[in-house]
Amino acid sequence: MNRIEGRVKVTGLATYAAEFPVAGVTYAYPVQSQVAKGRVARVDDGAALAMPGVLAVLSCEDPPELAEDADPELALFQSRDVAYRGQFVAAVVADTYEDARAAAAAVRVAYEPADHDVVLRADHPGLYQPEVVNPNFPSDTEKGDVEAGLAEAATTVDVTYSTPVEHNNPMEPHAALALWDEEGRLLVYDTAQGTSGSRDTIAKTLGVPADRVRVVSRHVGGGFGSKGSPRPQAVLAALAARAVGRPVKIALTRQQMFDVTGYRTPTIQRLRLGADASGRLTALEHVAYEQSSTLVEFAEQTATPSRVMYATPALRTAHRLVRLDVATPSWMRAPGECPGMYALESAMDELAYAAGIDPVELRVLNDADAEPDGGLPFSSRNLVACLREGARRFGWERREPAPRRTREGDWMIGTGVAASTYPARRRPCQAVAIAREGDFLIRVAAADIGTGARTVLTRIAAGALSVAPERVHVELGDSDLPDAPVAGGSMGTASWGSAVVRACEDLNRDGKEGRADTTEEIKGDARLARHAFGAQFAEVHVNSVTGEVRVPRLLGVFAAGHILDAKLARSQFIGGMTMGLGMALMEETYTDEEFGGFLRRDLAQYHVPACADVPDIEVAWVDEQDDDLNPMGNKGIGEIGIVGTAAAIGNAVHHAIGHRIRDLPITPGKILAPRF
Numbered sequence: 095m096n097r098i099e100g101r102v103k104v105t106g107l108a109t110y111a112a113e114f115p116v117a118g119v120t121y122a123y124p125v126q127s128q129v130a131k132g133r134v135a136r137v138d139d140g141a142a143l144a145m146p147g148v149l150a151v152l153s154c155e156d157p158p159e160l161a162e163d164a165d166p167e168l169a170l171f172q173s174r175d176v177a178y179r180g181q182f183v184a185a186v187v188a189d190t191y192e193d194a195r196a197a198a199a200a201v202r203v204a205y206e207p208a209d210h211d212v213v214l215r216a217d218h219p220g221l222y223q224p225e226v227v228n229p230n231f232p233s234d235t236e237k238g239d240v241e242a243g244l245a246e247a248a249t250t251v252d253v254t255y256s257t258p259v260e261h262n263n264p265m266e267p268h269a270a271l272a273l274w275d276e277e278g279r280l281l282v283y284d285t286a287q288g289t290s291g292s293r294d295t296i297a298k299t300l301g302v303p304a305d306r307v308r309v310v311s312r313h314v315g316g317g318f319g320s321k322g323s324p325r326p327q328a329v330l331a332a333l334a335a336r337a338v339g340r341p342v343k344i345a346l347t348r349q350q351m352f353d354v355t356g357y358r359t360p361t362i363q364r365l366r367l368g369a370d371a372s373g374r375l376t377a378l379e380h381v382a383y384e385q386s387s388t389l390v391e392f393a394e395q396t397a398t399p400s401r402v403m404y405a406t407p408a409l410r411t412a413h414r415l416v417r418l419d420v421a422t423p424s425w426m427r428a429p430g431e432c433p434g435m436y437a438l439e440s441a442m443d444e445l446a447y448a449a450g451i452d453p454v455e456l457r458v459l460n461d462a463d464a465e466p467d468g469g470l471p472f473s474s475r476n477l478v479a480c481l482r483e484g485a486r487r488f489g490w491e492r493r494e495p496a497p498r499r500t501r502e503g504d505w506m507i508g509t510g511v512a513a514s515t516y517p518a519r520r521r522p523c524q525a526v527a528i529a530r531e532g533d534f535l536i537r538v539a540a541a542d543i544g545t546g547a548r549t550v551l552t553r554i555a556a557g558a559l560s561v562a563p564e565r566v567h568v569e570l571g572d573s574d575l576p577d578a579p580v581a582g583g584s585m586g587t588a589s590w591g592s593a594v595v596r597a598c599e600d601l602n603r604d605g606k607e608g609r610a611d612t613t614e615e616i617k618g619d620a621r622l623a624r625h626a627f628g629a630q631f632a633e634v635h636v637n638s639v640t641g642e643v644r645v646p647r648l649l650g651v652f653a654a655g656h657i658l659d660a661k662l663a664r665s666q667f668i669g670g671m672t673m674g675l676g677m678a679l680m681e682e683t684y685t686d687e688e689f690g691g692f693l694r695r696d697l698a699q700y701h702v703p704a705c706a707d708v709p710d711i712e713v714a715w716v717d718e719q720d721d722d723l724n725p726m727g728n729k730g731i732g733e734i735g736i737v738g739t740a741a742a743i744g745n746a747v748h749h750a751i752g753h754r755i756r757d758l759p760i761t762p763g764k765i766l767a768p769r770f
Contacts, residue, residue: 095563095659098548099313108313111283112269112345119271120149122334122344123194124326125184125201126353127176130210130690131419134174137184138202145200147193149338153184153201158333161301166389167354167422168299168329176205177389178421179691180353182326187334187342210419210690214385216254216362221383221414227395228429229583235401235467238408240366243377247368249449255365255437256757259683259692260358261700262426266315267348268355272331273341279306280335284328286311287321288580290539293573295324300332309573314543314581318673319425320355321543322582327354352695356424357683359384359394361433365441373451373459375406380438383414387422391415394423395430399737400438401467402515402625404460409467419690425582427673428733431516432740436677436758439512439741444754452495453511453745454485457629465623474720476653477513477627484511484651487714488631498752505635508750514738518624518655518729519585522613524576525593527555527601534559536568536597539575540590545732546662547586553659554591554726558598576609584626584730587658588723592616595725622722626729628652630671630742636750641762643679645743646709653716655729663731667713670735676703677736678743682759 102108127134139151152158154171164172170182184201188194211220224233244250264285271283280302286292289309297304314321327344334342346355362383368376382396397411426432446453461478464471485491493509494500500507525538536555542548548568556563569575579589593610601608633647650671657663680701684693694700720727740758747765748754755764 095549095553095661097546098552099542110266110313110315111271111285111311112343114271114283116271116273116341119341119343120187120189120338121191121194122185122187122330122342123198124182124330124350125186125198125203127179127181127183129176129205129207130179130212132176132205132207134176134183135204135206139184142186142197142200145193145197147189148186148197149189150187150334151184151201152333152337158337159301161299164299168324168326170326170329170333177387178419179689180421182330182354185330185334187338212418212420212685212690213687214360214362214383214416214418216383218416220416224391224393224413224415227393227398227413231395231398233393234412236410237467240377240379240408240410243408244366244368247376248371249445250366250368251441251444251448252366253441253444253756255363255440257361257433257436258758259360259685260426260677260681261352261683262318262320262356263697263700263702264316264318264320267346268321268325268327268351269345270328270331271341271343272335274335279308280332281308281310282328282332283310284324285314285321286324287314287317287541287543287582288578289541289571289573290577291580292324292328296328296332299329310571311541312571314541317543318427319429319582322425322580325355348697349695352683352692353421356422358426358429358433359423361396363396363437365437367441367445369445369449373449373456375404375460377408378404378406379410381412381414382434385416385418385420385423387420388417390422392423396434399431399434399515402465403438403462403513405462405466427670428516428736431737435514435737436740439738440744440756443510443745454481454490457481457513470623473622473624473722474718475625475627476716476718479716480627480629480651480653481513483714483716484629484631484649487651487712488649490631497749504638506638506750507633507635508746508748509631509633510742510745510749511629511631512738512741512745514628514630514734516584516626516730516734516737518588518626518723519583520589520592520616520619520724521579521585522611522616523578523589523593524611525590525597526576527594527597527608529601529606533565533567534561536566536594537575538570538590538594539573539578540570540586541581542570543581545581545666547581550587550658550662551590551594555594555598558595559602584733588728588730591726592724624723626652626654626731626734628734628738630738632742632746634743634746634750636747636765641765643747643760645675645707648675648708648711648739650735651714651716652731652734653718654731654734655718655720655723656727657715657717658726658728663715664713666731667735668711670733671711671739672703672708674736674739675708675743677758678740679759
């Protein structure tokens, strides 16, 4: 199918959060902290209030009313304490955006600064073991005797990898437009990956009942996790609208997005692997060091993919967290699995070279029959099929095994492989299906963040009703619709689609209207390990003079249940792999050690791949028949494409140049460093 919303997007008719027409709208602009730690001594807003068009200044001098248990990142102006550079410490509301921005610059904030600590290190004295990691996994697990397994191994590797701060950078900036009606109900047009959850969080923050809040997000221009929960702009719009008695709009600048909309935590990861003479793992240890803020504990599940991937009699995974004077990290595409699999798959490649075993064959040899950590059987697992099909398509058998053997002039050529995985989860969802004048209306508070949710839900409903897709109309993106989970965690389609199918089945019985709530149904999901798997192959060319890296070929082969729409799936896989290329070679946000905050704060400095960087990406899949998953038999595909790509490229760079670069991104300076 073509995109249901394709025409309105290309003609500019799709309405995003900052674009809804509202009469009498005013504008808010935040004032951000210029220190990384300390206290606000006073806020002098006199000059700002005297400027043309200014309606109000919000700050800790007169804290707006919020719930006592509000999320500290959303509890705006409730405290004088400063937790990180860039934190909102005041905001101006004015009749135009320009007036608000000019007045914000006139607000004078005096600070009582304190010494700050913003650098993650593996020997930081503040490191501790969190109780759980996102979303609710145990922080540490251990099976068997890792030390004994390493001692008896014929081949071992003990390596450390690091990944930097990375920022999500969706195309549409974070924005919100808030207005209170005469009955005291709040409407927020927001950039939300889930309107039901956003409604609940905003209501909790404001201390009002959830039925007094409505969140609308008809179209969302990307999120990659950064819009998975409300960000400060949504609460600020609501507070400002309450203060001035008029609708208030706020659209964050790109620089402000770097400060307050989340980011991927940097990681330091130590991997110890042992294998016997045949290449079978005898032990695997994966320890991840990460950061969070002093406001909120957010612990990324970085080591959890090692609990899923390879059969081993001894397995230990652990997470250590330190609370720094930084903004709170959050979800970024494939959180946990993305940095964790980069380290694991790089270490597996190092083990393959140390043992003298082909990297594809080492992974095949250590394939698992059941989940290695918990022992649950897999609903389906076709990792080996992905590796075999990928090797065939890529021409892996023609590869020169030894590194640094293939050249074309100044260009050194290498190839690499990595495996990938991502959970295939569902969450409870409600939906309604209505027969109306020969057509059918599907109502569900799902979110289309650019992935094609309208299209795939139309296709799912049409199949369940045995009618043409043209007769199905899907309404989504509104918290007043039946509750639905967030578009994230590669579980959107599986969750929403399950409810849509059940509602359509109910409609088929009733004839007029069908309703569904999958809360009870999905309780049975816990009896099986549900994961998608894949394999990525990369060819790189590395210039021996300049250190430039080019990636002329990327191939991904995936086993993700039944593919519901080939066109949408190919787009998602390619998007994930492109983002993985950016992770491998470009993406990095520098932390300002002297002043706090981030030094790279816009797309002129934070580089992402352009079309010229990805000349040839090929995608294929193994169509799985997995009836235990959900009514559609599908697994999520939005994130698995990024998971193994950085490792495949890093492994290919090693094959090209003959030495390892273990800290991302892989830049020309790092490639050339051994010479100097």
